Amino acid sequence: MNLLSIRGLSATIGKASILRDINLDVAEGEFVGLVGPNGAGKSTLLKTSLCLLPSSGQIHLSRSDARSLPPLERSLRVAYLPQEREIAWSMSVERLVWLGRAPHRAAFRPRSPEDQEAVEAAMKAMEVDAFRQRSANALSGGEKARVLVARALAQRAPLLLADEPTAGLDPAHQIALMRTFRDLATQGNGVMACLHDLGLAARWCTRLILLADGEIVADGVPRSVLTSERLRKVYKVEAYCAEHKGGPIVQPYDLVPTEAP
Amino acid sequence: MNRPSYPLLLTALAALVCVAFIASLLVGPSELGILDSLKNLYSSEQTAASIVMQEIRLPRAILGLTIGLTLGLSGAVLQGFLRNPLAEPGILGISSTAAFGTVLTIYSGISTAFALAVPIAGLGGALAGVVLVRAMAGPTGSTLSLILAGVAVTAMAGAMTTLVLNLSPNPFAAMEIVFWMLGSLTDRSMTHVWMTAPFMLAGWIMLGSLARPLDTLTLGSDAAATMGVDVKRLQNLAVFGTAASVGAAVSVSGAIGFIGLVVPHVLRPFVGSVPSRLLPASALGGAALLLAADVLVRVIAPERDLKIGVLTSLVGAPFFLWLIHRSRRNEL
Numbered sequence: 001m002n003l004l005s006i007r008g009l010s011a012t013i014g015k016a017s018i019l020r021d022i023n024l025d026v027a028e029g030e031f032v033g034l035v036g037p038n039g040a041g042k043s044t045l046l047k048t049s050l051c052l053l054p055s056s057g058q059i060h061l062s063r064s065d066a067r068s069l070p071p072l073e074r075s076l077r078v079a080y081l082p083q084e085r086e087i088a089w090s091m092s093v094e095r096l097v098w099l100g101r102a103p104h105r106a107a108f109r110p111r112s113p114e115d116q117e118a119v120e121a122a123m124k125a126m127e128v129d130a131f132r133q134r135s136a137n138a139l140s141g142g143e144k145a146r147v148l149v150a151r152a153l154a155q156r157a158p159l160l161l162a163d164e165p166t167a168g169l170d171p172a173h174q175i176a177l178m179r180t181f182r183d184l185a186t187q188g189n190g191v192m193a194c195l196h197d198l199g200l201a202a203r204w205c206t207r208l209i210l211l212a213d214g215e216i217v218a219d220g221v222p223r224s225v226l227t228s229e230r231l232r233k234v235y236k237v238e239a240y241c242a243e244h245k246g247g248p249i250v251q252p253y254d255l256v257p258t259e260a261p
Numbered sequence: 262m263n264r265p266s267y268p269l270l271l272t273a274l275a276a277l278v279c280v281a282f283i284a285s286l287l288v289g290p291s292e293l294g295i296l297d298s299l300k301n302l303y304s305s306e307q308t309a310a311s312i313v314m315q316e317i318r319l320p321r322a323i324l325g326l327t328i329g330l331t332l333g334l335s336g337a338v339l340q341g342f343l344r345n346p347l348a349e350p351g352i353l354g355i356s357s358t359a360a361f362g363t364v365l366t367i368y369s370g371i372s373t374a375f376a377l378a379v380p381i382a383g384l385g386g387a388l389a390g391v392v393l394v395r396a397m398a399g400p401t402g403s404t405l406s407l408i409l410a411g412v413a414v415t416a417m418a419g420a421m422t423t424l425v426l427n428l429s430p431n432p433f434a435a436m437e438i439v440f441w442m443l444g445s446l447t448d449r450s451m452t453h454v455w456m457t458a459p460f461m462l463a464g465w466i467m468l469g470s471l472a473r474p475l476d477t478l479t480l481g482s483d484a485a486a487t488m489g490v491d492v493k494r495l496q497n498l499a500v501f502g503t504a505a506s507v508g509a510a511v512s513v514s515g516a517i518g519f520i521g522l523v524v525p526h527v528l529r530p531f532v533g534s535v536p537s538r539l540l541p542a543s544a545l546g547g548a549a550l551l552l553a554a555d556v557l558v559r560v561i562a563p564e565r566d567l568k569i570g571v572l573t574s575l576v577g578a579p580f581f582l583w584l585i586h587r588s589r590r591n592e593l
Binding site for chain 1: 341344473476477478479480481483484486487488489490491492529533534535536
C-alpha cells in the first residue's frame, strides 16, 4: 500500500515557485532518499507532504486526503523530524523521547506498556538510553540530534519523513541511523529522508529521488540515479562511483571545471 | 541537583498559599485577635468586626489569590507558548488596553458616580485589546507577528493613557489615575470578586487545557503540528485565555508587574523544565507570592498605603537581575 501518494503537487513561497508538478509514491518497505543541491526544494517537499506549507495538487496519506485529516489523525500516519533542532526547554532526554507518544495518549491517560516499550526501543536504537536523565542543555549537537530522532521513532507512525537526519553525527552514528531507517522499512514501514551525504544515500536507501530546481530529475534504485554524468550535471561535481562489498560507493571529489569562455 | 518530587512541590506550594491567605485575613489596621478574626468571618451579626472581616479583608484575600493565580498561570502559559523565558502576561498588550479602559472612566468621572464602571471598562479594554491584536497579527498569525502586535498595542494604549493624564482636568484626577495604575488590592469588595470570577474561571480553563500541547511545542511548532497539536487552536486558546483572565485581573487591581515573569522562571528548574508541570506550580506560586506581597505592604507601611505593584517591582527587578546573573554563571 502507498503510505504517501502525491500527484501534481506545486508550491510557491512568496512569488518564488519552489516545487512544480511533483508526482511520487512512498510504499511500505521503502526507504527513499531525497537528494539534490541546496534550494532544490527537498525540505519544502517534506513540509508540503505534512500540510505544514500551503500547496496545490493531491496529497494522500494511506489513501486519505492529507489536508482534510485532523492533526491528530495525521500524526498517527506520519512522523516528522524537522531540520531545525529546536529544544526550547531543557527537559531530560527521556522526557523528550516520551513526547513522541503524545499522539497516542489522550489527556490524563496514564502511560501504557506499549508506550513504555516504544520509548525504550527508540532510545536503544539511537543509543541515548545511557544518558536518559541528562537535561537537553548538557548534550552535544550530535547527541541532541540523536535524541530528536529517537523522539520521532517513538511516535511509531507507519511513515517517517526526516529532514537531514544524519547532519552533525559521527560516521558510526550516521551508519547506525541509516541502518535503523532501513530496518524500519524492512519491517513494513516507509521512510523518506532528505540527505546530503550521497555515499550514505547510495549505500542504504532502497530508492533515491533526485530533485533539482523544484522538479524530479531522476527516481529509481541508487545505482541508476547517482551516475557520474548526472552528478556532474545536477551537482556540478566530479564523483567517484564504484561497487564495494555488494553495494555502491559514491564519493564526490572535485568541482566540475568551469568552461573557458 | 536533587529536586523535590512533583507532588511534594505542589503540596508545599499549596500550603504556602493557605498560610498566605490566612495571613492576609489576619493583617490589617483594625486590631482583631486571630480567633476573633476567624469567628467574625462567619458571624451573621452586623458588628464592626464582622464587616471588616467579611467586606474588607475577605474580598481582598480572595482577589489576592485569584489575581496571583492568574498572573502565575498566564505567565507560565505565555512563556511556554512563545518559547521564551522573558514572556509575561502583559506581552500581548491586553494588560495595557485594560488599564487604559479603566483610566478613561477615572478621567471622565464616571468612576465616582458608579464604582463598578472601573472593572467593567477594564474588561472592555481587554476585549478591545484582544480584537486589535488578533486583527494585526492576522488569522494565521505567527508567534513573531503576535509579539509585534502586542508591542504595538501596548505602545498605543500607553500613549493614549499618557494623553489622558496630560489632559486631566485637575491634579487630583491625575493623582487618582497614577495611583490606580500602580496596582493595588485595597478597598475592593465582594462585587469585584463576583464580577471577575466568571472571566477568570473561563480563562483558567482555556489556559489549563494547553498543558500537554505546550510540552510538544518545546520541539517547535512544525514538530508539534505533526504530533497531533492543532497549532491554530492552541494560539487562540492562549490569546483568549490570557485576555479573559488577565483582563479581569488588571481591571480590578491595576497592573501588577514581575509576578507573571519571575514566578514561572524561578519554578521552572523545580519541575524539570516541563511546561505542563509548570502550569499548576506557577499558578500556586503566583497566588502565594501576591498574597504575601499584599500582607507585606500592610505590615511595612500601614499608614502610607504602599501600592502592591510598587512593591513587586521594587523587589522583582533586582531579583530578576540576580536570576540573570546566576543563569549567566551556569552557562560558563
